[in-house]
Amino acid sequence: MTDSERWTRVCAEDDVPFLEGRRVEVGGFYVGVFNTEEGFYAVYDVCPHRGGPLSDGDVAAATVTCPLHARKIDLKTGEVLNDEGLSCTFAFSVKREEGFVYLDTRALASLGAPSPA
Numbered sequence: 636m637t638d639s640e641r642w643t644r645v646c647a648e649d650d651v652p653f654l655e656g657r658r659v660e661v662g663g664f665y666v667g668v669f670n671t672e673e674g675f676y677a678v679y680d681v682c683p684h685r686g687g688p689l690s691d692g693d694v695a696a697a698t699v700t701c702p703l704h705a706r707k708i709d710l711k712t713g714e715v716l717n718d719e720g721l722s723c724t725f726a727f728s729v730k731r732e733e734g735f736v737y738l739d740t741r742a743l744a745s746l747g748a749p750s751p752a
Contacts, residue, residue, distance in 0.1 A: 640740070641739060641740055641741060642730060643661060643737060643740045644735050644736070645661055645677070645736055645737065646659055646668055646735070647734055647735055648670070648731060648735065649734070650668075651668050651669065651670040651675070651736070653670050654695070655669070655670060655694060656670075656689065656690035656699060657690055661743065662740070662743045664679065665680040665688075666678070666679060667680035667690035667699070668729070668738075669690075669694055669699060669710055670694075671695075671696060671697050672695075672696055672697070673696060673697045674731075675729050675736050676710035676711065676726070677726070677727040677736075677738055678710060678724050679713070679724045679727075682701040682703065682704075682706055682708070682724065683706075683715060683724050684701065684703070684704055684715070684718065685703055687701040687703035687704065687706075688702065689701055689708060697709065697710045698710060698716065706718055709726075710726065711726060712726055713725055713726035727739055727742045
């Protein structure tokens with residue numbers, strides 16, 4: 636896989652306002668893209684607690700708080716910070732280039748998506 640095949644453009648930087656998240660669909664999965672004080676992050680957009688849409692949550696620093704039951708997710712790692720009994724959500728590698736946000740497509744295989752051709 637070449638470097639250009641590795642990355643998929645998912646949105647423009649301007650599509651995600653500062654300190655907010657937006658849901659995008661990539662390979663049949665929902666991904667939350669977040670514009671934070673520390674840069675852009677992306678996680679599987681389903682809270683591991685009860686499946687809430689993380690992209691609708693409150694963003695601060697490099698965390699998002701699920702809008703349904705206030706589980707706080709570290710956007711760098713996907714770790715749930717305020718409920719030790721929960722597993723993590725999946726955190727994706729992202730990059731910004733020429734005003735767009737790109738997602739590492741290799742990570743989609745971890746969610747069960749077919750590998751890119």
